[in-house]
Amino acid sequence: MSSQSTLADDDLFGEAAAEMxxxxxxxxxxARDQLPDPDAVWDAEADNVLGVLNALRSALDGDDAQEHFRQAKKTFIVGQRADAFDDPESLEAEIEAVETLLSSIAEAEELVGDLTGTVPELRNQLEEATEAGEADGDDGTSDDE
Known part of the structure; x- marks a missing residue:
């Protein structure tokens, strides 16, 4: 292999690394552009708690951001293993920051999903307890009052 072809290979590698x-x-x-809108996560218009929770769960949808992040991380890993980046630490820090944020969003979405199932169930249980108390004639007062 001649030194000219090695030089051309190095130039091509440098170009490929810059493109990566x-x-x-x-x-x-x-991925950052596809993150949930902070106002949509914070502000809610609904008639009840379940409506607020459903709106919040929809606002927390980060699937598009997650897909872009996945592509970024995949390309980064290949470039890192090929030792293609001059400053991999700066890219790695950015990746970690986005990954942490996406993890927090996913965790919040899961919690909201749990609440979306729990709150109606709790309401039904409270209604049943109230109805049972009314059927027993228990109005919450004692005869000693």
């Missing part, structure tokens, strides 16, 4: 970095950065930017 740009791809990772682009996917990370797209």
């Amino acid at each position: 970095r740009e791809e990772v950065e682009s996917h990370l930017a797209d």
